[in-house]
Amino acid sequence: MFRINSRIGRRPRAVMLAGALAVVTAAVAVGTSAGARSAQPTIAFVSQGTSNSWAAQLDAVARATADQLGVKLVYYNGEGDATKQLPEIQTAIATHPDAMVLVPLGQAADTGPVERAMSSGIKVILCDSEVNTQNYTSLVNPNPATAAVPLAQWLAKKMHYQGNLLYVGGLPGNGTTILYDKGFYSVMKKYPKIHVVNAGNANYSISTAKQLAATAIASGKTFAGSWGVGGEAVTGILQAYADSKVRPIPPNAGAAATNGSLRLAIQNHVQAAMLQFPPADSKVCIETAAKAIKGQKVPKYINISTLKQYGDIFPPLQRYYKSQYSDDLYVGTDAVLTKSQLAAIHLTK
Amino acid sequence: MRDGAGSASLAPVADERTPRGRLATLAADHRARLYALPMVLAALAAVLLAIFESDFYRTANLHVVMQQISVLGLVTLGQLLVLLVGGIDLSVGAVMNASLIIIALFNRHTDHLAVSLVLSLALGAAVGLVNGLLVSWRDVPPFAATLGMLACIQGAILVYTKGVPAGEIPSSLRPVALSGIGIVPWSLVICAAVAAVLTFVLRRGTFGRKIYAVGRSPEVARRVAISTTNVRVAAYVMCGVFAAIAGIILSAYVGYVDPEIGGNYNLESIAAAVLGGVAFTGGEGSAAGAMTGVLFLLVLLNVVTLSSLNPFTQLIVQGAVMLVAVSVFQFLKKQPAN
Numbered sequence: 001m002f003r004i005n006s007r008i009g010r011r012p013r014a015v016m017l018a019g020a021l022a023v024v025t026a027a028v029a030v031g032t033s034a035g036a037r038s039a040q041p042t043i044a045f046v047s048q049g050t051s052n053s054w055a056a057q058l059d060a061v062a063r064a065t066a067d068q069l070g071v072k073l074v075y076y077n078g079e080g081d082a083t084k085q086l087p088e089i090q091t092a093i094a095t096h097p098d099a100m101v102l103v104p105l106g107q108a109a110d111t112g113p114v115e116r117a118m119s120s121g122i123k124v125i126l127c128d129s130e131v132n133t134q135n136y137t138s139l140v141n142p143n144p145a146t147a148a149v150p151l152a153q154w155l156a157k158k159m160h161y162q163g164n165l166l167y168v169g170g171l172p173g174n175g176t177t178i179l180y181d182k183g184f185y186s187v188m189k190k191y192p193k194i195h196v197v198n199a200g201n202a203n204y205s206i207s208t209a210k211q212l213a214a215t216a217i218a219s220g221k222t223f224a225g226s227w228g229v230g231g232e233a234v235t236g237i238l239q240a241y242a243d244s245k246v247r248p249i250p251p252n253a254g255a256a257a258t259n260g261s262l263r264l265a266i267q268n269h270v271q272a273a274m275l276q277f278p279p280a281d282s283k284v285c286i287e288t289a290a291k292a293i294k295g296q297k298v299p300k301y302i303n304i305s306t307l308k309q310y311g312d313i314f315p316p317l318q319r320y321y322k323s324q325y326s327d328d329l330y331v332g333t334d335a336v337l338t339k340s341q342l343a344a345i346h347l348t349k
Numbered sequence: 350m351r352d353g354a355g356s357a358s359l360a361p362v363a364d365e366r367t368p369r370g371r372l373a374t375l376a377a378d379h380r381a382r383l384y385a386l387p388m389v390l391a392a393l394a395a396v397l398l399a400i401f402e403s404d405f406y407r408t409a410n411l412h413v414v415m416q417q418i419s420v421l422g423l424v425t426l427g428q429l430l431v432l433l434v435g436g437i438d439l440s441v442g443a444v445m446n447a448s449l450i451i452i453a454l455f456n457r458h459t460d461h462l463a464v465s466l467v468l469s470l471a472l473g474a475a476v477g478l479v480n481g482l483l484v485s486w487r488d489v490p491p492f493a494a495t496l497g498m499l500a501c502i503q504g505a506i507l508v509y510t511k512g513v514p515a516g517e518i519p520s521s522l523r524p525v526a527l528s529g530i531g532i533v534p535w536s537l538v539i540c541a542a543v544a545a546v547l548t549f550v551l552r553r554g555t556f557g558r559k560i561y562a563v564g565r566s567p568e569v570a571r572r573v574a575i576s577t578t579n580v581r582v583a584a585y586v587m588c589g590v591f592a593a594i595a596g597i598i599l600s601a602y603v604g605y606v607d608p609e610i611g612g613n614y615n616l617e618s619i620a621a622a623v624l625g626g627v628a629f630t631g632g633e634g635s636a637a638g639a640m641t642g643v644l645f646l647l648v649l650l651n652v653v654t655l656s657s658l659n660p661f662t663q664l665i666v667q668g669a670v671m672l673v674a675v676s677v678f679q680f681l682k683k684q685p686a687n
Binding site: 050051052053055056057169172197198199200201203204205207208210211212214215216217218219220232235236239242243244260327328344345347349 | 404407409416457507510511512513514602603605608609610611612613651653655657658660661
C-alpha cells in the first residue's frame with residue numbers, strides 16, 4: 001500500500017501533464033464528434049431494461065427501428081425497477097435529446113420528469129404504460145381493458161354461458177392487471193350462470209400460476225373454461241392441465257401471446273384465444289418519436305390493440321405458432337427483426 | 350479427540366440426582382414440548398380440514414401438496430442449517446433460478462441431463478462456499494453477504510441469457526416431480542430422505558452438536574476447539590446444495606423455462622423454518638420442526654386456494670394465521686420450564 005503511494009509520488013510532473021493534456025484532447029475530440037453528429041436526430045430511449053424476454057424484444061425492436069430510420073438512439077437502462085429508472089430519466093433529460101421514448105415503470109414517480117422534459121421542449125412518447133399527466137406528446141399502448149372484452153366474450157360463448165371458470169390473476173395493484181380485470185369482469189357480470197373460481201394471484205410467475213391452477217384442478221371442481229391474466233398465468237394453467245389427467249382441457253383465454261403459450265395450447269388440443277401485449281410495438285413508439293421530431297402531427301393516443309397486426313388472436317392458433325423459434329418469442333417480433341437479430345437475443349432454436 | 354472434547358462439554362448427560370441435572374432435564378422436556386407444538390397445530394389443522402374442507406383429502410390434491418412440500422421442504426432444510434449457525438440465506442431463490450437456467454441451456458439441442466444436474470449442484474455448493482467464507486472470514490453480516498450474492502447470481506443470469514432463457518426442460522427429468530410410489534412423488538421421497546438424514550445428524554452426530562454449539566455461542570464453541578469457520582461454511586454449502594436440488598425438482602414440476610422461478614422461496618423458507626420453531630438467533634430448531642413448518646404453511650396456502658376466497662382476503666387469512674402461530678410459539682417459549 002505504502003509502496004504504491006510512494007511510487008505515485010515519485011512520478012515525474014511531465015508525465016502527469018501529458019496525461020492531463022491527453023484527457024483534454026480526448027474530451028475535445030468527443031465534443032467535436034458529437035457536434036458533427038448533431039444533425040442526426042437523437043432519441044433517448046429510457047427502457048424498462050433487459051430484465052425479461054419481453055423487455056429484451058422491446059429493446060431489440062427499438063434499436064432495429066432506429067437504425068432503419070437513421071436516428072440516433074441513446075439507450076438508458078431502467079433495470080426493471082422504478083427507483084433505478086428515475087435517475088436514468090433525469091440523465092436523459094439533461095442531455096436534451098430531440099425526443100424521449102419512455103417505458104414508464106413508475107406511474108406516479110415518472111410524472112414530474114415527463115412534465116419537466118415537455119417544458120424543456122423534448123418530445124415525450126410514452127411506450128406501453130401511462131403516467132399521471134396528460135402533458136406528453138403521444139401515448140403508444142395496447143389497451144387490455146378493451147382488448148380483453150372480445151376474448152372474454154369468446155370464452156363465455158365457448159362455455160355456453162355457464163359453469164365454473166378457473167381464474168388466475170396477475171399482480172395486485174398493477175396497472176395492466178387492473179385493466180385486464182376491468183375488461184374481463186365487464187363481460188362476465190352479464191352471465192350469472194358463469195361462476196368465477198378465483199385461484200389467486202400468480203404475480204406474473206409461471207411456477208406460482210401452475211401451483212395455484214394445479215390446486216384448483218385437484219380440488220375436484222369441474223371447470224368449463226379458464227382465464228389467466230398475462231402469458232405467465234396462462235402458461236401455468238395450461239401446464240397444470242397438461243400434467244393432470246383431466247381431459248379434454250377446457251377452453252382458455254387471456255394470455256399475452258407468446259410462442260410458448262401457443263405451443264402448449266396446440267400440443268394439448270386446447271381451444272385458446274389470446275391478447276397481444278407485443279414488445280414489437282416499440283417500433284411504433286420510435287416511429288412516432290421520429291415523426292414528432294420532424295414536426296409532423298402525431299396522435300395523442302395510439303391504441304396498439306386496434307392495429308391489425310396487434311389485434312386479439314383466435315383459433316386456429318397454427319397460423320401464429322413458429323416452431324423454428326423459442327417459447328419466448330412474442331407474436332409479431334419475428335416480423336420486425338431479422339433472423340440474426342432474433343438469434344442475438346436467443347430466440348432461434 | 351477435538352470432536353470428543355467438544356461434544357462432551359456441549360452435550361452433558363443430565364444427572365437427575367443433582368439440582369443442576371434436574372434443571373437440565375426440565376429444560377430438555379420444555380424444549381421437546383416446544384418443538385412438538387407445530388406438530389400439534391398441524392394435527393389440529395388436519396382434523397379441522399376433515400370437517401370444513403374435505404376436498405383437501407382428495408387424492409389429487411394430496412399429490413399436489415406433496416409435490417409442493419418436497420420443493421419448499423428441501424429449501425427450508427438448507428435454511429434451517431444456516432439459521433442454526435446464526436445466519437440467514439437470501440440467495441436460495443437465485444440458486445434455484447440458476448439451476449433451472451443451467452438445465453434449460455444444457456438441454457437446448459441435445460440431452461445433457463446428467464452434466465446439467467452435476468453443474469447445478471456444483472453451482473449451489475460454490476455459492477454456499479462463497480457465502481460461508483464471506484460470513485466467517487470477512488465477518489460480513491449474513492444478510493448483506495447473501496443479498497449481495499443474490500444480486501450477483503441474478504445479474505450473471507441476465508448477462509448470460511440477455512433476459513431470454515432459451516432452452517427447455519428435458520422430459521426425462523419430469524418424472525422426478527410427476528411420478529412416484531402411488532400418490533407420493535419421487536421428489537417427496539428425496540426430501541424425506543434428506544430430512545431423515547439431517548435429523549439423525551443433528552440429533553446424534555458430532556457435526557450436529559457442533560452446529561448447535563456454534564449457533565448458541567460461537568465464543569464457547571471456539572473455546573472447546575470447534576472450528577466455527579468450518580461449521581458455518583459447511584452449513585452454507587449444504588444450504589446451497591439443497592437449494593440447487595429444490596431448483597432441479599421445481600424445474601421438473603413446472604416443466605417450462607420460467608425465468609422468475611424461485612424468487613419467493615427466500616422468504617417462504619425462512620417463514621416455514623420460523624413457524625417450525627427455528628430461532629433467528631441461532632442454535633435452536635430441528636429438522637422435524639422445520640418440516641412441520643413447511644407442512645403448516647403449504648396446507649394453509651392450499652386451503653385458502655381451495656376455499657376460492659377473494660385473493661386479497663386470502664392474503665389476510667394467510668398472514669393472520671401465521672402471526673397467530675408464531676405469537677403462540679413465542680409465548681410458550683418464554684414460559685418457565687416448570
